[in-house]
Amino acid sequence: MKKIHVLVLKAFIKPFIVTFFIVMFVLLMLFLFKYIDDLIGKGFEWYVILQLLWYASATNVAMALPLSMLLSSIMTFGNLGESSELTAIKAAGISLRKAMMPLIIFVSLFSMSAFLFSDYMLPIANLKMGSLLYDVREKKADFLITEGVFNNSIPGYAIRAKSKSEKGSKLEDLIIYQHTPNTSGTNVLMAKEGKMYNSPDNNYMVLELKDGVRYEETSGSRTYNPRQLFTRYYFDQTEQKFDMSAFQMKRTDENLFKSHYAMLNLRQLEYYADSISHYNDSLRQEVFQELEPYYKIYSQYSSAKNAADPVNYKNNLLEIIPEDNRMIAIAEAQSQVRYIQDVLSIKSTIDNEYSSSIRRYLMEYQRKFTLSVVCLVFFSIGAPLGAIIRKGGLGLPVVMAIIFFLIYYVISTLAEKSAREGNMDATLGMWTAIIILAPLGIFLTYKAATDSALFDIEQYKLTLKNLWDKLRKRISA
Numbered sequence: 071m072k073k074i075h076v077l078v079l080k081a082f083i084k085p086f087i088v089t090f091f092i093v094m095f096v097l098l099m100l101f102l103f104k105y106i107d108d109l110i111g112k113g114f115e116w117y118v119i120l121q122l123l124w125y126a127s128a129t130n131v132a133m134a135l136p137l138s139m140l141l142s143s144i145m146t147f148g149n150l151g152e153s154s155e156l157t158a159i160k161a162a163g164i165s166l167r168k169a170m171m172p173l174i175i176f177v178s179l180f181s182m183s184a185f186l187f188s189d190y191m192l193p194i195a196n197l198k199m200g201s202l203l204y205d206v207r208e209k210k211a212d213f214l215i216t217e218g219v220f221n222n223s224i225p226g227y228a229i230r231a232k233s234k235s236e237k238g239s240k241l242e243d244l245i246i247y248q249h250t251p252n253t254s255g256t257n258v259l260m261a262k263e264g265k266m267y268n269s270p271d272n273n274y275m276v277l278e279l280k281d282g283v284r285y286e287e288t289s290g291s292r293t294y295n296p297r298q299l300f301t302r303y304y305f306d307q308t309e310q311k312f313d314m315s316a317f318q319m320k321r322t323d324e325n326l327f328k329s330h331y332a333m334l335n336l337r338q339l340e341y342y343a344d345s346i347s348h349y350n351d352s353l354r355q356e357v358f359q360e361l362e363p364y365y366k367i368y369s370q371y372s373s374a375k376n377a378a379d380p381v382n383y384k385n386n387l388l389e390i391i392p393e394d395n396r397m398i399a400i401a402e403a404q405s406q407v408r409y410i411q412d413v414l415s416i417k418s419t420i421d422n423e424y425s426s427s428i429r430r431y432l433m434e435y436q437r438k439f440t441l442s443v444v445c446l447v448f449f450s451i452g453a454p455l456g457a458i459i460r461k462g463g464l465g466l467p468v469v470m471a472i473i474f475f476l477i478y479y480v481i482s483t484l485a486e487k488s489a490r491e492g493n494m495d496a497t498l499g500m501w502t503a504i505i506i507l508a509p510l511g512i513f514l515t516y517k518a519a520t521d522s523a524l525f526d527i528e529q530y531k532l533t534l535k536n537l538w539d540k541l542r543k544r545i546s547a
Contacts, residue, residue, distance in 0.1 A: 074159060075172040081150060082173055086142035093138050097130040098123060108207045118319070122206065125199030128191065132437075135184055136444045136478070139177070141471040143452030144459075148467050151460030166519050170453055177449045181442040188438045189335050197333040201324045209319045215241065215266075224312050231264070239266050244279065246310065258285040259310070269311075272318060277310040331427075331434040343431040350424040357417045364410055429496045433489055436500035443504055444478070450511030454518030478503050 101123075102109070109119065150156045159169050215221055220230045232243035241264040248257040261282030268275055284303040327333060334342065391399050451474055459466060482503040489499025 074164060074169060077155075078146075078150075078169055079172055079176065082142060082146040082176075085145045085149075086138060089141045089145070090134060090138035093134040093141075094127055094130060097134060098127055101126045101130070105203070105207075112206075112209050112319075114206070114209075114319070118202075118206070122199065122202055125195050125202060128195035129199055131184075131187065132192065132441050135441065136448050137471065137475050139445045140448035140452040140475060141467060143173075143449050144456040144467040144471055147453050147456030148459060148461045149456075151457050156457055156460070166454075166457060173449070173453065177446060181445045184445055185438060185442040188441045193333045193335050193338075196330075197324055197327055200327050200330065200333065201322055204327075205319055205322055220247075224314075227312065240264070241266060241277075244277075244282070246277075256287055259283075260285075268314070273314055275312045275314045277312070278307070279305070279310060280307050281305075282308070331430045334431075334434070336435060336438055339431050339435045343428050343435070346424050346428050346431070350421060350428070353417065353420065353424070357413065360413060361410060364406060425492065426490070429490060429492060432496035433486065433500055436497055440500055440504060447504055447507050447511050448474070448478075450515055451507065454511075454514040457518040458514070474507075478507055481506055 261279040485502035
């Protein structure tokens with residue numbers, strides 16, 4: 071390998087690694103901002119948050135890789151152009167295409183690695199994150215007592231403390247309302263002092279209460295009962311246990327999420343899409359078989375040659391039915407029409423659901439390939455663009471990278487939405503953004519190879535001035 075190739079590789083790899091981790095950090099912050107309400111106040115252990123962030127970072131690779139590839143390629147060739155190294159390379163008789171060849175090989179290998187990642191690692195990461203995020207969002211917020219405010223988090227209880235210690239374990243002037251299920255009775259417990267702690271397995275919260283009284287009112291029914299009982303207990307010290315299992319995080323079986331399209335590899339996506347397609351085809355055949363008898367009877371296109379005794383009528387089909395039976399025949403016909411409409415409506419809803427699922431599986435199938443190809447397309451845009459603008463650092467390259475990435479993201483989002491709704495073919499919807507941007511990469515590569523001043527404002531001013539002079543001469547002539 072020539073020294074120039076080593077130079078170009080070293081100039082590319084470092085910005086790529088830096089920009090990749092910067093983009094990953096930004097995406098993780100966006101993830102935290104999105105789910106911050108589901109994470110705060112639930113008392114998660116540090117390793118649960120760390121696991122969630124780890125899986126989220128793996129799922130964000132599909133967006134971080136193309137953006138970091140685009141930004142790093144612009145920065146690399148922008149730095150080389152700004153420091154006149156590209157000029158020195160061309161002066162040495164090495165064309166831009168030959169100088170980019172090791173990077174092209176590197177990016178191609180990297181794109182194949184991205185494909186393997188999206189097929190083998192990404193479904194597992196989506197499964198882990200999806201199941202963990204579901205459990206995190208389902209977990210109830212931790213039980214917290216605010217001074218002077220009733221807390222109704224524990225089912226069947228309302229607890230209020232007038233004051234509490236700084237650590238929150240000691241409470242004063244406690245009132246506990248216990249609502250007995252299916253009865254109108256209410257138990258009230260009042261204590262001057264209490265100490266709160268959890269059981270060793272954290273499934274129960276224990277309140278050690280001192281110097282209090284307990285009132286119990288039982289009637290046995292919701293209606294008025296003159297013989298209802300009212301009991302009052304005084305105590306010096308007692309314990310009250312509360313079931314806190316609902317506040318513990320429970321892990322859901324991951325097998326319940328495995329059929330989701332984002333958690334399948336290529337082979338599984340193809341299997342699910344084919345299975346649903348076969349089932350949907352059989353369902354459509356059942357609809358035709360179910361409605362075929364009605365179609366033969368009432369179709370205006372059915373042949374009358376098979377009729378045993380053809381009947382001729384002048385104006386209306388009802389003329390061949392006796393007047394006494396016409397209302398019954400009309401009611402029967404309306405009933406059968408309503409039945410046909412109901413069958414078609416139900417089957418149409420089911421067919422739309424299955425068709426939507428098939429489109430989702432096909433789109434995810436194509437997404438495995440688009441992740442690799444978009445890295446190549448962004449490199450073909452970023453590398454010649456950096457060589458043309460000849461600006462390095464994090465200024466103009468970042469602006470150009472964001473502009474092109476937003477163009478890709480908007481086109482991709484609109485096309486995927488149309489594909490999900492069935493307005494566009496699923497394969498075409500996933501490849502639309504790449505099909506639009508690929509010619510732009512070829513055009514920029516051609517301009518960079520021919521040393522075109524694509525962003526030279528003075529050149530555009532000179533061209534416009536010449537056109538204006540020619541136009542003015544024609545008008546004056």
